[in-house]
Amino acid sequence: MIFKRKQKVVENLAEANENAIFNKETEGLSQGQIVFRRFVRHKAAMISVFVLFSLIMIVFTSSGVKIGPFTIPGWWQYKFDQLLDLRTEGCPPGVVGCPTLDMVPSFIDGTGMGLGMHPFGQDDIGHDYLSMVMRGAQRSIYVMVVIGFLGGSIGIVVGSISGYFRGWVDALLMRLTDFVITIPTIIIGSVVGYHFGNLGVGFLAFYLGIFAWTGLSRLVRGEFLKLREMEFVDAARVAGASNRRIIFKHILPNAVGIIIVSITLLMSGAILLETALSYLGFGVVAPDVSLGSLISQFQDSFTIRPWLFWWPGLFIITIALSINFIGDGLRDAFDPRQRRRLGKKEKAASRDQAKIAAASN
C-alpha cells in the first residue's frame, strides 16, 4: 500500500511532464493512428523492422524464382543441392571447406576484403554453405510466419469467445482446448510422417499451427474473464456496441500485451519444433534444409568447423530477436501507460520546469 501510494505520486509527477509534451497534438486521431505513431517512435522496434525486412529480402532473393517459362535468377551463383569440389587451400591442416569470407582490410593482412567462392564455407560433401543457410532461413521463416499467424488467430478467437461469452460456449471450447493439449504433437507428427511420407514444408507448418494455439487461447480467455467485468465494457454496451465490437475494439486492445508476448514466444519456439519434427522425417527432409536441421546436422562439427554452426545460429538469433523487439514495440504502442522515453531535449525542458516550480515554492 505504501509503495502503491508512493508510486502514484511519482507517476503523477512524471505524467505532468508528459502531458505538457502531448499537449501540442490537437487534431482528431483514431486509436489506430495513435498506436501507429507510438510504434514508429519506438527505436528498437523500428530498427528490428528494418533488419527483419532486409533479412527476408536478402534470404528470399538469393535463389532464383521460376515463373512459367521465365526464370528470375537469384543473386547467388550456387544452388543449395549443387555438389561442388571441396576446397582445401587456405584452410588449417586437416580441415576442408573453410569459409572464404574475409572481413580483414588489406592494410592489415594484405589479402583484402572479399566474399570469395564460398563465403560461409562448404559442408562435408561440398555443398555451398551460404546457399544452404539461405534455403534453410527461407524454410524456417515460412514455418514461423505460418505458425505465428495460424496459432495466433485460432488462439485469439477461441480464447476471446470463450472468455467473453462464458457458459456452455466456454465449457465446450475449453474442453476442446484440453483435448488438443493432450495430443502429443511430436508423436502424431512422426506417425503421420511415417505413413504419408514427406508432405512438404507447407503441410508441416499448417500441422504445427493447428496444435500451437492452446496456450495462447488459455491466456486470452483468462484476460477476457477479467476485462469483461470492467465498467468500460458496460459503458460500451450502454453506448449500443455489439458483442463483436466490444470484443475486438474494447477488450482485445487491452489484452494485447499478453497476446504479443506469447505469440513472439510461439514463433521463436516454432524453429525448435520444426527441427524436432524434421529430425523424425516429417517436414523438412534432406536434401532440403532448414536452420534447425542445419544446426542439428552439424552439431558434432563445432570444435573443428565451427562456421557450420555459427551461420545458421546467427540467423536464428537475428530473426528471433527482431521478432521480440517488434513485439515489444507493439506492446508499448498499445499500452498508453507505457511512458515514452524522453529525448535529451525534452528531458532538459522538463528539468527546467521542475526547477522553476521548485524555485516558486
Add this chain to the structure above:
Amino acid sequence: MSEPILKVKDFTVEFWVDGVWYPAAINMNFQIAPGEVLAIVGESGSGKSTTGMGLMSLLATNARMTGSVQVKGHEMIGAKPSVLRKYRGKEVAYIFQEPMTALNPVYTIGFQIVETLRTHFDMGPNQAKDRAIELLTLVDIPNPAGSFNKYPHQLSGGQRQRAMIAQALACDPGLLVADEPTTALDVTVQAEILDLMRGLKDKLNSAILLITHDMGVVADMADEILVMKDGLTVEHGTADEIFNRPSHPYTKELLGAVPKLGSSVKRILKADPSKGSAPVLNLENVTIEYPKRGRIPAFTAVKEFNLQIFPGEIVGLVGESGSGKTTVGRAAIGLLPIKAGKIEIVGTDISHATQKDLFAIRRHTGIVFQDPASSLNPRLPIGESIGEPIFLAGIAKGEALNKKIEDLLDQVELPRSYRNRYPHELSGGQRQRIGIARALALTPDLLIADEPTSALDVSVQARFLDLLQDLQDKLKFACLFISHDLAVVDILTHRIAVMQDGRLVEVGERDQILKHAKDPYTQRLIAAVPVPNPAEQKIRREARLAAIKK
C-alpha cells in the same frame, strides 16, 4: 500541557524522479501532546499521506527526508533501521484506509495481532493470545474469542477496521497515525469507528494524527488542524479557529466546497419537474436476483422496488453499501435482467427485452459510472470514447463526428485538445467529465449517475455538481442520482429515495426526507452524517448517542 509525544520541525519529503527532486511535503512544523488529536486535511496529492508515512521512514527508497521528527525526544530522521523498527508499532502505530488490503488475507486477525505483540514484547504464545482477545474486546468486536480465529474476509468492513485498530493498539502506542481511517466505510459504521477511536484515546491517553479529506470527520475528532496544499502547510490552528475564522483563502475555499447537510444556503432548483406527464423511468415491483453460481446460493439484491422518475426531475437514491442501489441503477438501463416486476423507459417496457429492443432505448439513456478509472477504456483515446455512442447510433461519422465530439468537450468545459489523450493522462475530475460527456452524447431523456463523485476531492466534487446542474438546466434530462452521501443528494435532487437491504425504505420530497424523516433507518442515516462544524457536530453526536442508548 504535557510534553509532546511527537515533535516535527522543518520536515521535508522529496522524491527523486527522472533526475529531479520533487518535493511532496515542505517544511512541516507541528507537535502533538498525549490525548490530543491533530488532523491533517487536504485534497489528494497535497502530501498529507506522504507526511504520515515519512514520520516513520516508511517511504520508498527514492524518497529523501530532511528536518527533524522526534518521537518522545528521540530523533527518527536518519535513525538506523533497527531503531526505527523498535519505534514502529510500539510507539507509533498506523491505521490505514483500506483494511482489506492492510490486513494480510492468508492469516487470521488473531495471528496478526499476536505477531505484533511478540515482536515487541517478550511474551509466550498463550499470554499473547490472551492479550489479543483482550484487545479485540476493547475494540468491541462481537465474540472476540471466536473472531480471533477469523480471516479478514470473514469480517465486515467495520469489523476489519476494528481489528486493525486492535492491532495498532497492541503495544499501547503513544501516537496513532490514522490515514483516512473511515473513508472506505458507510456513514453509520464511520460514526461508530470514530466513537471508538475517541473513547480509546481518552482511555489510553494516546495522541492521534488523523489524515483525512473529510471535513465532517475532522470536525468530529480534531483539536488542532493543519491544512495542506501542494505539499505546503497552508494554515495551522485549533479546530475552532479553522472552522469559524479561517484566514487563508484556500481553507475558505475548501470549507465552502464541502456540501453541508441541511445547510441554509440551498441551491435553487430551476428545472421544474413536470409531474403531470408520463414518467421517464417507471419501476414497478422490481425484484432482481443474482443467480446461483456453484456453491454460492442465489442472492436477491433488490426486492419489490417501486420508483417513478418524471421528465426533468432529479431523484436521489441513497443507502449504505450493499443496499442494492447500484443494482437498481444498472437494471434501470437494461444492464441487468430482472426476475419479476416491470421496468419502463420512456414508455417502452424493457422488463424482458432482447438485445435488439435494448439497442432502441440506448438513445434515450446514459449512465455515469462510479469509478472514472475503470469506466473509460484505458486503450481508447477519450475522443473516441465520447464519440462512440454517436457513431454506433449512426448519427454522425468522420468530420461531423469530430465536430460533435468537440461540442461535447466544450459542454463539459474541457479543452478540445484533450480528445487524443488517454484516460490515464487525465485527473479524476476530468475523467468524470468525460464520463458525463459520453453519457450525454445522445442527449438522453434519462441519465443514471452511479456515485459519480465518490472518487473525487471535495472541491472537484463541487465543480462537478455545478456542471451537472448546469447541464440539467440546459438539457432538461431526468436523472437518477445514486449516492451514499446525503449531503450531495441534498444539494442536487428534487426527491430522495432511501434503500436498505434491497428494499425501498422511504421516498419523498427532499426537505421532507431530510427534516422530517419517518422511517427510523432514514433517521439513523441522517444522524450519522458528520457536519463540518465542531460545535454543531458535538451536539449532533450527543443526540445520536442518546438516541442509540434509548
